[in-house]
Amino acid sequence: MDQVTSGKARSPSADDHTEPSSDAESELLHSLYAIPSIDKAWAIPSCQGGAGFDVVVAMSQVNLPANAKRTFLSTVYIPETSSATITDYHWSPFPFEISGASLIVPSPSGAKVLIIRNPKDSTSPTNLEIWGPGQLLREIFVASSVHGSVYGDGWFEGVSWSQNEESIAYVAEEPVVSRPVFGQSASTPGQNSNATLEAGNWKGQGDWVEDWGESYSGKRRPVLFVANVSTGAVQAVEGISRDISAGQVVWAPQPASPDGPQSLVFVGWSSYAENFSTPRKLGMKYCFNRPCHLYHVEAPVPDREPSDAPREATNLTEGVSSAFSPRFSPDGKKLVFLSAEAAVKSGAHNATNSLHLIDWPTDLIRIGEKPQVKDIVNVVQHAEEGAFPGLYCYNLVANPWLDDGSTLLLSSAWRSQQVILSIDVESGNVSRVSSSDSLASWNLLGLQNSCIVATVSSPIQPSSLHLGHSASVGSPLKGGKEWKWSAINVPSLKFASKIESVMQSMKYELLQVSPPKADPLKSLSVGSGQPFEAIFVSPTGSIRPLTEEPRIESIPPLVVVLHGGPHSVSQTSFSRNAAFLSMLGFNLLHVNYRGSLGFGEEALQSLLGNVGRQDVDDVLAALDLVIGNGMADPARVAVLGGSHGGFLATHLIGQAPDRFATGIARNPVCNVSSMVGITDIPDWCYVEAFGKDGLSNYSEAPSVKDLSVLYQISPIAHISNVKVPTLFLLGAQDRRVPVSNGFQYVQALRARGQEVKVIVFPEDVHAIDRPQSDFESFLNIGVWLKRFIQ
Numbered sequence: 001m002d003q004v005t006s007g008k009a010r011s012p013s014a015d016d017h018t019e020p021s022s023d024a025e026s027e028l029l030h031s032l033y034a035i036p037s038i039d040k041a042w043a044i045p046s047c048q049g050g051a052g053f054d055v056v057v058a059m060s061q062v063n064l065p066a067n068a069k070r071t072f073l074s075t076v077y078i079p080e081t082s083s084a085t086i087t088d089y090h091w092s093p094f095p096f097e098i099s100g101a102s103l104i105v106p107s108p109s110g111a112k113v114l115i116i117r118n119p120k121d122s123t124s125p126t127n128l129e130i131w132g133p134g135q136l137l138r139e140i141f142v143a144s145s146v147h148g149s150v151y152g153d154g155w156f157e158g159v160s161w162s163q164n165e166e167s168i169a170y171v172a173e174e175p176v177v178s179r180p181v182f183g184q185s186a187s188t189p190g191q192n193s194n195a196t197l198e199a200g201n202w203k204g205q206g207d208w209v210e211d212w213g214e215s216y217s218g219k220r221r222p223v224l225f226v227a228n229v230s231t232g233a234v235q236a237v238e239g240i241s242r243d244i245s246a247g248q249v250v251w252a253p254q255p256a257s258p259d260g261p262q263s264l265v266f267v268g269w270s271s272y273a274e275n276f277s278t279p280r281k282l283g284m285k286y287c288f289n290r291p292c293h294l295y296h297v298e299a300p301v302p303d304r305e306p307s308d309a310p311r312e313a314t315n316l317t318e319g320v321s322s323a324f325s326p327r328f329s330p331d332g333k334k335l336v337f338l339s340a341e342a343a344v345k346s347g348a349h350n351a352t353n354s355l356h357l358i359d360w361p362t363d364l365i366r367i368g369e370k371p372q373v374k375d376i377v378n379v380v381q382h383a384e385e386g387a388f389p390g391l392y393c394y395n396l397v398a399n400p401w402l403d404d405g406s407t408l409l410l411s412s413a414w415r416s417q418q419v420i421l422s423i424d425v426e427s428g429n430v431s432r433v434s435s436s437d438s439l440a441s442w443n444l445l446g447l448q449n450s451c452i453v454a455t456v457s458s459p460i461q462p463s464s465l466h467l468g469h470s471a472s473v474g475s476p477l478k479g480g481k482e483w484k485w486s487a488i489n490v491p492s493l494k495f496a497s498k499i500e501s502v503m504q505s506m507k508y509e510l511l512q513v514s515p516p517k518a519d520p521l522k523s524l525s526v527g528s529g530q531p532f533e534a535i536f537v538s539p540t541g542s543i544r545p546l547t548e549e550p551r552i553e554s555i556p557p558l559v560v561v562l563h564g565g566p567h568s569v570s571q572t573s574f575s576r577n578a579a580f581l582s583m584l585g586f587n588l589l590h591v592n593y594r595g596s597l598g599f600g601e602e603a604l605q606s607l608l609g610n611v612g613r614q615d616v617d618d619v620l621a622a623l624d625l626v627i628g629n630g631m632a633d634p635a636r637v638a639v640l641g642g643s644h645g646g647f648l649a650t651h652l653i654g655q656a657p658d659r660f661a662t663g664i665a666r667n668p669v670c671n672v673s674s675m676v677g678i679t680d681i682p683d684w685c686y687v688e689a690f691g692k693d694g695l696s697n698y699s700e701a702p703s704v705k706d707l708s709v710l711y712q713i714s715p716i717a718h719i720s721n722v723k724v725p726t727l728f729l730l731g732a733q734d735r736r737v738p739v740s741n742g743f744q745y746v747q748a749l750r751a752r753g754q755e756v757k758v759i760v761f762p763e764d765v766h767a768i769d770r771p772q773s774d775f776e777s778f779l780n781i782g783v784w785l786k787r788f789i790q
């Protein structure tokens, strides 16, 4: 890594803390990295029969020397779920590592599993392995001329087994387009291309092909394929326009007549950004405001040659500007989907979602028919205390249904928590299924026999596996009022006893923060005047001072941690890196300033057009609250954030220079007027700066007037006030907030003689989450904080 520590007056020297100095911090971080995480679980009917079922759990552990992750599978058999708590369960003796697999997808019956191994380079084949009980049933090598890597990005990604488990639909990169050959004998007939190249010719680059921006660099268009398990044939799905990127494919229910055509439903994103009226692909990662629709298309017929005039896919959701995560009910009569229409229409990159339904009478729906879309859960504008704040969910599990066939389960943000909700799709009633006694966060992994498989974690407790079931057997499950939860101990989830004992002494609580007084001349929405939240985590457990007048030195130093987006949320879930900072002895204050997800649409929308002011003031209000409560020493406060969180960190050290002893920023937005010309999401710059007007005024060639506003709302506009040392962590491959944005700010600080430390990760993108980069970032953050606020 390239490291620079600099102040104008000094050149870097050995005692400039350019190297992390502490073995103790490194050892602690290593032990936290050793904790396995529970990534996925599939609940499947047990091969032992009866009412019991198996839960196959995919876990991972970081392999730091290899800069990679190890994935391993373990199975637990749950014999029955009729008693109040589940205590009788049996783990397989040890987990098995699955190396080199990009995707693992069991079939619905659990009798088969598909393992996809993506090619290492652009000319190697993709390997599809289909395993049955006890053996490999089929191995399919798909040549690079058919398709490239299968998408496993969690967004375009979709792998679906047909009802009879004979076919698998999936999403992969279209094959490489051939490049032009130049040279004297390029057109010599009869020569193959390698021979042509050997003869002194070369291949050109061909036309530039636009991709989906950050984290999709060089990725080709996602297209649909179907693999036949018996024959090993792989066919492309026809009838989808080249202007559409396809993803999230599922099989439509089997047609009523046995020889009726099989069909697929998928999500399609147009290359034309309709809401910003621009003929381009705007960045997709973290951006739920990209218009998308559900399409219905005929599946390829096995052994039939591609047709010259395939039937065009039908747009099923023309009247809704966003439709994704399609799931059919078990009887095949309902198709439900999520929508981010509030994000598409406002231009905010993320907002409150809605849930919709299409009645799918299997005899009637033919390719070309346009069904009616019904609303199930609408966008919540604002909610009273304790009431449902709206849906904030971006992916439904493969089978989200309880056995009644009309109750759907999902995980969603609910203020600062992630919770599990049940939704009756007939009535639209929403109820909270995860325990409301706990402040922890819950994540739904799967369902079987109306038994829920979930993980639970908190800032002071890594993920653990839980099963939820209805206690009163035979009662209707609708409403989800009677859920009983049992912890299922995962044998491998043991971590260093030292860590466990430190965690036991930690505490956290949710603070309610009143928004600062608003301009009385502005008409405000109800939601924007409601309290927002901050999560306060204390390493010592003494959240509130024991005495009326605590000794200020006895209060741990405080790190204010700010999420990015800005329409994202800090949740009460476990974060290895945050736990590391807590264990070093820092109090943490994660502020969910207005604009965060989980608090209703009005509070979220109140930030658009007010960034750099409202969010900055909200963070200061949260800080005032903890200082006022004697929970922080005002002289020992640091601020840390990435991306929009880095925008806030740099704003705060400029706008409130006396409140922070240091600032730490990861890929921060420092100058929106320069970002707008180089980021993959220039629309973000417009919407966050101008509010809804940003949609209509959006331009690919911003005017001087617009650029001036973008400069004014940026941290760089306050640089002359900055007087504290700063640490910057920058990913050189970031296309969201290109590295030059952070660098300009860094150079401006250096030119003013400020102490700045910069670490650049040459191969990292916006998230800086490659294992070694993440480790180096947080080790440096820990050491830096000890130096400046401890």
Ligand SMILES: CC(=O)N[C@@H](C)C(=O)N[C@@H](C)C(=O)O
Residues within 6 Å of the ligand: 285, 286, 287, 349, 563, 564, 565, 566, 568, 642, 643, 644, 645, 669, 681, 684, 736, 737, 766, 767
């Ligand atoms: C929509 C988006 O990517 N905004 C960036 C400026 C940002 O803050 N990103 C978030 C997702 C982050 O935490 O990196």
